[in-house]
Amino acid sequence: MKAEVTRRACLTASALLGSALATGACSALAPARWPGTLDGADFTRGHALRDRRFPAPRATVQAAKLVIAGGGVAGLAAGWRLLDAGFDDFELLELEDRAGGNARSGRNAISAYPLGAHYLPIPNREAGALRRMLGQFGMIVGTDAAGAPIYDPYQVCADLDERLFWRGAWQEGLFPQTGLSVAERAQHDDFERTMAMFSAAVGQDGKPAFAVPIACSSQDPAFTALDRISFAAWLDARGWTSAPLRAYVRYCCRDDYGTEPGEVSAWAGVHYFAARRGWSGAETRDRELTWPEGNGRLVALMTAQLGDRIRPAQTVFGAARADDGATINVFDHHSGTSRALRTQAAILAMPQFVAARICPGVGGTKGFSYAPWVVANVSTSRHPRGPGVPLAWDNVSAASDSLGYVVATHQTDSGGDGPTVLTWYMPLSAMPAAEARRVMLNRSLGEWQDLVASDLLDLHPDLEGAITRIDVWRWGHAMIRPTTGFLTDPDRLAAQAGAPPLFRAHSDLSGMSIFEEAHYRGVAAAEAAMRHLGHPFESLLA
Amino acid sequence: MQSETMPPPSRAHTAILLVSVLVVATCGLIYELLAGTLASYLLGDSVTQFSIVIGSYLFAMGVGSYVSRYVRRDEIGAFIRVEVLIAALGGWSAAGLFLLFPLVDDFRLVLYALVLAIGVLVGLEIPLLIRILRHRYPFRDLVSNVLTYDYVGALVASLLFPLVLVPRLGMIRTGMVFGVANVLVAIALTWVLKERRGRRLDLAMAFAVLASLLVGLSMADRLQQMSEVAFYGEGVIYAHSTSYQRIVLTRRASDLRLYLNGNLQFSSRDEYRYHEALVWPVLGRVMHPRNVLILGGGDGLAAREVLSDPEVAHVTLVDLDPEMTRLFRNNAELVALNRGSLSSPRISVINTDAFRWVRQARGPYDAVIADFPDPTAYSLGKLYTESFYRELARLLAPDGMMTVQSTSPLIAPRTYWTVATTLEAAGLKTRGYHVYVPSFGEWGYTLAAHYPPSDTVHLPPGLRFLDARAERLMFEFPRDMARRPTPVNRLDNQALVRSFDEEWAHYES
Incomplete structure (x- = not known):
C-alpha cells in the first residue's frame, strides 16, 4: 500500500517534470515568485562564435611564447602545470568574464555555492599530477606510514555524505x-x-x-x-x-x-x-573532497596562481599554424576589436565543437554530443527536515526526476538549523539535447523557479514559506556524453593526437566531463607544449 | 422509486436525515483519524497505533450496531441524544487527549476507552437512521441511499483530514469543528420534529454542548499552549522558536528549567552541581586563568562561575543563538540566576557558529570550557571531532586546561569515552570525571591539556557542592562506567553521533 503510493507519487512527479520540460507546460510567462537571477554560460558570446560575427584582426601583435585558449579546468590545469615547471611566458584567453568553466561558483549573504561541478573524489594512485596540485593547495596534510596521502579533514566530505528519500523516509x-x-x-x-x-x-x-x-x-x-x-x-x-x-x-x-x-x-x-580507488591514508578512500562553492574552490586556487596571465572576455575565433609558430585571432569584448596574436605554440583548451569551428584540422565533431543541465541555487531560511536520517551533504529522492540537492553549508557549519543554500541539479537527459537546449533558453525565470520549488516542496513540505531566493543557472553544453563507441570514435582519437604547435586540452578528449579528466588533459597538453618548446621538466604523467 | 403502500416522506425530513448521514459519516471517520494521528504523535510507531485504533474503533462500531437492537422506540430521540454525546466526546477528543497525556499513568487506557466509546456511539448511528427512514423509502432504495452517503462521507473525511484540516486547523480545532457539525445535526432534527416529547431537554443539552465547543474553539490556541505545559509537566513561562531552536522556560514552584528542542538544559535546583563541576576542575588547575573561552553556554551559568574568580580578566563566550544570550541577559529572573554574567564588562559574547569561529580564532586561552548540547545530530557532532579539538589545542595555552561536557558515562559509556579517545587523537592528555546531577542523572566531563592533568586543585571557598574531597571522588569510575576502547570521532565518520543514538535509544527503549 505504502509502496504503491510512493510509486505513484514517483510517476506523477517525473511525469510532471518531464512534460513541463517537454512542452513548456507553463508557457504563459510565470512571474518570478522569488528574487533570483536567470543566468548561464554566456549564450551571446557563444553564439557569436557559432555565427562567426567578428571583425577581421586590425593588427598583428607579438604575444607570449605560449597561448592557452580557454580558461575552464583544462586550461587552468595547463597553466598550473606550466608554472609548476617554471615556464611562465604564457597567457590564458578566456571568453567569459570569469575563468573556471563549469566549475564556477557563486556567493550570497548566506554562503558560497557551486554553479556546476561540486566535488572531487579522493584521487586514485595513478592521478599523480592532480595529487601534486592538491598537495600544493594544502589539501593533503601529510602521509601515513605506507606513504599514502592524508587529506585535510575539513575538505573531505563530512558525515553524513548522502541519503535517499525512499518510500516516505530518508x-x-x-x-x-x-x-x-x-x-x-x-x-x-x-x-x-x-x-x-x-x-x-x-x-x-x-x-x-x-x-x-x-x-x-x-x-x-x-x-x-x-x-x-x-x-x-x-x-x-x-x-x-x-x-x-x-x-x-x-x-x-x-x-x-x-x-x-x-x-x-x-x-x-x-x-x-x-x-574509483581513492588513495588515502585515513579511511577516506571512498569519500569526496568538497567545499561550499564546490569545485569553484579548486578553480579559485588555480586562478589565483595564474594571476593576470588570465585575460577574460577574449574570444579566440581563429587558430592556425604559421611559419615557426601559430597565429591566434582574438576578439576583445571590452574594446570591441580583434587582434592577431603571434605565438610559438598554443593550447586549445576548449570543447571540440568550439575548437573545430576556429581551427580546421583538429578533427570532426560527429562523435561529440553534450548534455544540457540546469542548476538552481535555492536559499532557505531554515534547514530541510524530513522523516528518517537527518540532512546529508547530498540528498536524493527516488521519486523525482531531478538529482536532488547538495547543502552548501554542510562542510562549514555546526548549527543544525538556520539559513542555508541548496544546490539543485537536473540534467535534461530525457529528451534530445537540441530540443532541451531550446526549452532551456525559452523558459522564464519564474517558470524555472516554479519547477524547482515544486520539486523541492514535494520532497520537503517543511520548506513551505522558507525559500527566500532561487537563482537558476543554465548549461547548454554542460558535459560531454560518453556514448556507445566513444573510446574508438575516430574524431575523438584525431582530437587526442593534436600536432605541434597547436595542442588540445579538454575533458572532451577523454569523453567524460569530470575534473580529473580535464586536469589530466590540461597537464598533458602543457607537457607536450613544453617538450615542443624545449623547456626541460620532469613529467608528472604515469 | 416509491412503493404505493408507504406514505410519501416529508421532503424536509428526508433531506435533513440524508444530509445527516453524510455529516455523521464524515465526523465518525474524522474522530477515528484524530485518535490514530494523536496516538502516533504521542506514542510513536504509527503503524501500530493506527492499526490498533482503527481495529478497535471498527469493533466498537460493531458493538454499537448490535446494541441498537435494544432501542425499542423513539429512534429519533435516541439518534439525537447519540449525536449530542458524539459531539461532546469527539469534539473534545483531541484537546482532551493532549491535555491528559502527561497527567495520566497509562495513556493507552484513556485513549482506547475514548476510541471505544466514540466507536460504539458512531456504530449506533447508521442502524438508527435506517430504522428512522424505513417508512419513507422502499428497503432497496433506503440501503442504497444510506450507504452511498455513508461512503461519500468517508471519502470527504479522508481527503479533508490530511490535506486541509491538520495543516490548516490543527488537531484540536479539527475535533471541535466536527463536534459542532454533529451537534448541529441534532439541533436541526430536534427543531424540525416539533411534536416530539422530551424535545426541550434534548435541545438544552445540545446547546450546552454546542456552547462548550464554541468556547473550546475560541480558546484553541490557549489549549494548545496548555498542552505544551502538559508536555513539560510544568508551567511554561517562556516559549519561543528562534532560527536555530525552540527555547522553552518552565517553572514549578521555585524550580526554573530551560529546554532546548525539548531537551532539558538545566534545572535551577541543581544546576550549581553541573556548573561547579564544569568550571572549577579547570580553573582550579590553572595557575593564572586570565583569559577564558566558553563555547556554548548561552545561559551564562558557566560564565557566572568563571567570573566569580577575580583572577579572570576576560571571558570570550561563543554561542550560536543571539536570542538565547539576549534572553539570559535581559530577563530579570534569569539574570538573577546567572548573576548578570552576560552583561559583565569582563565578557565578550560572540554569536556565531563555534565550528567556524575556532578555525579563525587566535589564542592563547588559559582555560577553555566546551559546553555544547549532547551530540544528538550530525551538525552538533562536528563540535566533538578530532579536527575541532585540534583547533582547541591550538587555542589552548601551553599550561592551560580545558574541559568538555561529554554526556552521561552511565547511560552512554562508549559515547562518553569516545570524547576522551578523540581528544587524545588530537594530541591532548585527558582525564575523565563525573558528577551526579539529579535532574540529569550521572553526568560526565573530560579534562584535557597539553600535559597530564594533575591531582592538585585549588578550589575557591564558598562553593555549594565542590570541595577538595568531593572533587577527588569525581575522578573515580566504577566498573559500569569504566573506560573502554572506542573509535576516534572524525568529521567523516561521526562515530560519536552514531554511538550516542544507539546507546540512548537502548536506554530509553
Missing part, C-alpha cells in the same frame, strides 16, 4: 535498504560484486581495467569490448533488470554523464562504479 546511502524483494536484493549484491571485481581487475598490459584518468586504463579488449554496447543493453544481457537497481544506475549515469543508461557506453557505465 535513509543513508543512495541504494534502497528496505522494502526490496529477495530477487532485487540478490541482483544488487551481484551487481556490486561484479563492480568490485572490475575495480580490482588488471588487463593483459598490466594496467588497471578502469582508471582515472582513463588514459591510464588497460587497452585489453576483454574490457574495451564493453564500449561496443550501451550500459542498459549490457545490464539487460546480464539479467539485471530489477527496478530499484536500474533506477540507481540511471541516477548514477545522469549524475556523472547527464545521459540515460540506454545511450551511455557500457565501458563508461562500469567505469563510474569500478574506477
